[in-house]
Amino acid sequence: MPILRQEEIKKLVSADYYDPFYFLGIHKMNKKQFVIRTLQPFAEVVQLVSDISNDFFKKIDENGLFEIIIDANDFFEYELLYTGKNKKKWQTKDPYSFLPVFGDLDKYLFKNGTHYNIYEKLGAHVMKIKDVEGTLFSVWAPNAKRVSVVGSFNGWDGRIHQMRVLGDSGVWEIFIPNVKSGDIYKYEIKTQSNDILLKSDPYAFFNEMRPANASVVFDINDFKWKDSKWMKKRSKNNFKEKPMNVYEVHAGSWKRKEENNFLNYKELADDLVVYLKENNFTHIELMPISEHPLDMSWGYQITGYFAPSSRFGTPKDFMYFVDKMHRNNIGVILDWVPGHFPKDEHSLGRFDGTALYEHKDPRLGEHIDWGTYIFNYGRNEVSNFLISNALFWAKIYHIDGLRVDAVASMLYLDYSRKDGEWIPNKYGGRENLEAIEFFKHLNSILKNDFPGFLTIAEESTSFPGVTQKVENNGLGFDLKWNMGWMHDSLEYFEKEPIYRKYHQNEITFSMVYSFSENFILSISHDEVVYGKKSMIEKMPGDLWQKFANLRLYYTFMYSHPGKKLLFMGSEFAQYKEWDFNHSLDWHLLNEEYNYSLSKFFKDITNIYLNKKPLYEIDFDPTGFEWIDINDSENSIISFLRKDNNNNFIVCIFNFTPVIRENYRIGVPKSGIYKQIFNSDKDIYSGSNWGIIEEINSENIPWHGKDFSINITLPPLSGIFFELK
Structure with missing residues (x-):
């Protein structure tokens, strides 16, 4: 063991030594002697506590470096008893007496981008080592000059818990005894240019409530899940042949106790689960709940990828949320943001003083429009961070799917860039080959490890x-x-009905490409903000026509091929655009039209969930057949939706406020046709036209079919018939 020279002492006490474990802790000097050194600036006296000796340390530097030499034949267990300037005493195991936990296999897998459970090793983990309770801290900062853990347990002093670097892995690690759940911390990083950075933990499981931004030690492993029945069913589920009705929710503004008082995860779960079941939603999609500092970002500028936001409670509170949903047969989808991250000083940006998680060149590494950094998907450790994050939500929180934000921005190198502002790929093209490979890797692993887990692209x-x-x-x-x-559908509906006959292609064109991908029809938060108007205010006409149009729109939506997603408030016709800073206007349910629309919505979604032709074949042309696409003069379309057993539903839509009497529709089979839905019922505040129980088909060929029915089409309505 080398003798400490003055130069090393100076580096240690100024937290400037690359490998403090080389000198601190217990080291063998010769066959009969060991030296123990500890750095504790807040101590005046240090005493050894062991079976070998209880002698006192010698202070070898006024900044708190202590040393003791002990006669012994072999390494031995010991603790340190400190006495501070105020005579306060504290006793602990020496953090520098523990061997590394992050092993060679961990290093290999991480460097190769295949350490899929890396969140179990990096970050802060409450554990026992040699029967000593404490927390293991590990962080990736390959270009740092020195890294320390600072926090509430060491006076935020970077000299006390300087970490060891593990070879060329770039991973720094230290086990600190007595640090427990609830303690707050950051990493103090000294860069190669001697700047000091204070960074939150990229792998932290919990963070302080904004505007504070320290990480919080949190043990996430002892929640008692009760959703085994759901998880077993999910693993065998073929989502393609099941109804999928998704409610998109912003946790901070769905409902509030008071204007500035959020519901916590538990309260949100208890209220939401009742509402979701009443409205026949199969899934909830949460706008990003990963930790983010700015409410105004809606969660899309994430600083804590592994931490549910502390705005709404603890990680275990969020586990309660997911568990409650599952026990009520509701799936949980998270909005996930691997496309970019903010430049907040405490976060991922320039993490160790260099472009670590992002590209250095702004032509690759920055979204100029958004003021954010872009992940470097070609760096194994970075893609490992993101892929393990997706797996983390699936494994630890039992999440059922991820809606991946801004996929187009990741796929194209020239996304929102002018000429000269982007760099072509190696073939001279605009495709981001590294991001494409990242998606393939991500989806392959998720499918393999979590059968039934869904990934949804916003592309x-x-x-x-x-x-x-x-x-x-x-x-x-x-x-x-x-x-x-x-x-196309919204643009069509925003037109006055008198002009719709000139735009029939806008409402029918989607069927040209509907089966080119597995689509979900999405009316998301993006459609009801920034001057786009709420769904009800998009509709033309007087109040009656607005509501009739909206009922017609939803009837069309829930019969069109594809799974469904609707943003909160749209189901009862919130008049105002969505405002992240306020609750939905629940008082509107006391108004006749809004209440009637809510009743209508429950009925149309109930029909959707219980009629297989409306969902069983969403991604194949065999599930859809036009009856008539050509009646643009009357702005009427009709089609069949079919299931795997050749059952079908006749869907007819009148996009004008004109009543069409004696309107003939071709049908494929002879028999009695029962009307199973009419959006114009008076209980929906409609005009109650065209309401019939059933009708016999006639042997009159029409619309290329051998049979037909003669009906009255209500104004601005959608109606469904099925063969009795």
Whole structure:
């Protein structure tokens, strides 16, 4: 063991030594002697506590470096008893007496980007080592000059718990006895240019409530799950042949106790689960609940990828939320943001003083429009961070799916960039080959490890194969948001009915490409903000016509091929655009039209959930057949939806406020047709036209079918018939 020279003493006490474990802790000097050194600036006296000796240390530097030499034949267990300047005493195991936990296999897998449970090793983990309770801290900062853990347990002093670096892995580690759940901490990083950075833990399981931003030690391993029945069923579920009705929710503004008082995860779960079941939702999709500092970002600028936001409670509170949903047969989908991250000083950006998680070149590494950094998907440790994060939510929180935000921004190197602001790939193209490979890797691992887990792409371009299997050179997503349908259908409905006959193609064009991907029809938060108006205010006409139009729109939506997603408040016609800072206007349910729409919505979603032709074949042309697409003069369309047993539902839509009497519709079979839904019922505040129990088909060929029915089409309505 080398003798400490003055130069090393100076480096140790100024927290400037690359490997403090080389000198601190217990070390063999010769066959009969050991030296123990400890650095504790807050101590005046240090005493050894062991079976070998209880002698006192010698202070070898006024900044708190102590040393003792002990006669012994072998290494031995010991503790340190400190006495501070105020005579306060504290006793602890020496943090520098523990061997590394992050092993060679961990290093190998992490460097290769395949350490899928890396969150079990990096971060802060409450554990016992040699019967000593404490917390193991590990962080990746390969270009740092020195890394320390600072926190409430050491006076935020970077000299006391300087970490060891583990070879060339770039991982720093230290086990600190007596640190427990609830203690707050950060990493103090000294860069190669001697700047001092204070960083939150990228792998922290919990964080302080904003505006504070320290990480919080938290043991997430002892929650008692009660959702085994759901998880077993999910693993065998074929989502393609099941109804999927998703309610998109912003946790901070769905409902509040008071104007500035959030519901916590438990309260939210208890209220939401009742509402979801009443409205026949099968899934809830939460806008990002990973920790984020700015409410205004809606959660899309994440600083804590492994931590549910402390705004709404603890990690175990969020586990309660998921468990409650599952025990009530509601799936939970999280909005996930691997496309970019903010530049907040405490977060991932320039983490060790260098572009670590991001590209250094702004042409690759920055979204100029968004003011954020872009992940470096080609760096194994970075893709490992993101993939393990997805697996973390699936494994630790039993999440059922991820809606992946801004996929298009990841797929294209020139996304939102002008000429000269981007760098082509190695083939000279605009595709981000590293991001494409990342998606394939991500989806392959999720499918393998978590059968039944869903990945959903928010992708707005014609990039091929988004929902094709990876083995078929697709990206491997299960579903893709149908942005084309959303755009065209809303543009059509915003037109006054008198002009709709000139735009029939806008309401029918989606069927040209509906089966090119596995689509989910999404009316998301993006459609009811920034001057786009709420769903009810998009509709033209007087109040009656607005509500009739909206009922018609939802009837069309819930019969069109594809799974369904609706943003909160749209189901009862919130008038105002969504405001993240306020609760939904629940008082509107006391108004006749809003209450009637709520009743309508429960009925249309109940029909959707219970009629197989409306959902069983969503991704194949055999589940859909046009009856009539050509009656643009009357703005009427009709089609069949079919299931695997050749059962069918006749769906007819009148997009004008004109009543169409004696309107003939071709049907494929002879028999009695029962009306199972009419959006114009008076209980929905409709005009109650065209309400019939059933009707006999006639042997009059029509619309290329051998039979037909003669009906009255109500104004601005959708109606369904099925063969009795």
